[in-house]
Amino acid sequence: MITLPPASAGLGxxxxxxxxxxAAPAGAFDFLECAPDNWLGVGGRYGDALKTLASQYxxxxxxxxxxLGGTAPLDDTxxxxxxxxxxxxxxxxxSEHLSYCTDDGHLYDLMPIPFTEEAVHHVAARIxxxxxxxxxxxxxxxxxxxAAPYQAMDEVDFITAVLDEADCDLLLDVNNVFVNAxxxxxxxxxxxxxxxxxxxASYHIAGHYDEADDLKVDTHGAPVKDDVWALLSQxxxxxxxxxxxLERDFNFPPLAELCVELQRIRALQALHLPGASARATHG
Structure with missing residues (x-):
């Protein structure tokens, strides 16, 4: 199977x-991410475009x-x-979200799971x-x-327990860590x-909305904030x-502006690759 190099920057x-x-020039991005839910059975112009991009990236x-956190049986079909x-x-x-989004129908939002041992076992079995x-x-x-429905465990302990019991990987969304913090x-x-x-396995980074000093809203509709870039570096x-x-779901700027953010990802990756300090010293 094809694998992505660690130092790679992608776009939604x-x-x-x-x-x-x-029409993007070669090297503008290294990979593309899509939500399969939105592409299953899609044909026509968009289906052809997806096939073209998948042949190139x-x-x-x-x-x-x-x-994954819901109570209805998983949809095997x-x-x-x-x-x-x-x-x-x-x-x-x-990847999928550590959340649930159904309750007798789709809720069209990602709802938080209680941080409990029972929830760990439930979600891990579904994963x-x-x-x-x-x-x-x-x-x-x-x-x-x-809003947190119930927290018998710290968030990080809950996530780690699910990862261990399910034996799965983590897609670490850095902006979500910042917003929640x-x-x-x-x-x-x-x-x-x-x-x-x-x-x-990989990282996500995105922009958010500053509702107040103590309230941030994860929107994916704005440039990445400096504090979040710093957290990605960390x-x-x-x-x-x-x-x-780089996640961007609406308020799209020209692709050239998104590529500037991709280049910032690449610059941080280069800074933190093994041997980067030695290369900088002897460069």
């Missing part, structure tokens, strides 16, 4: 960006509707269709089921949340330090460089 494959992605996938999609496009990484159905190891993403009053760097490096220093995706 969004239909609003399709023409610019198809590695594809990763970030699921939206599996509802959907999992089977997703597996065919992942195989067809030789997807190098599939193992998903991995078996998909025939591959998956990564789960730490999500932003604005502000909103819930914990130290973002300390949180990062306690995560298991060996489980981290993540690289603590856990090592991994493939990193």
């Amino acid at each position: 494959l969004r239909r609003a960006l399709m023409d610019e992605l198809l 590695p594809i990763t996938c970030h699921g939206l509707s599996l509802s 959907f999992l089977a269709r997703t597996r065919r999609f992942l195989d067809e496009y030789r997807v190098v990484l599939y 193992r089921h998903a991995q078996d159905a998909l025939g591959r190891r998956i990564a789960i993403e730490n999500v932003s949340y604005y 502000i909103n819930h009053g914990y130290d973002a760097c300390a949180f990062l330090t306690r995560l298991p490096s060996a489980r981290i 993540a690289y220093a603590t856990h090592g460089v991994r493939p990193t995706l």
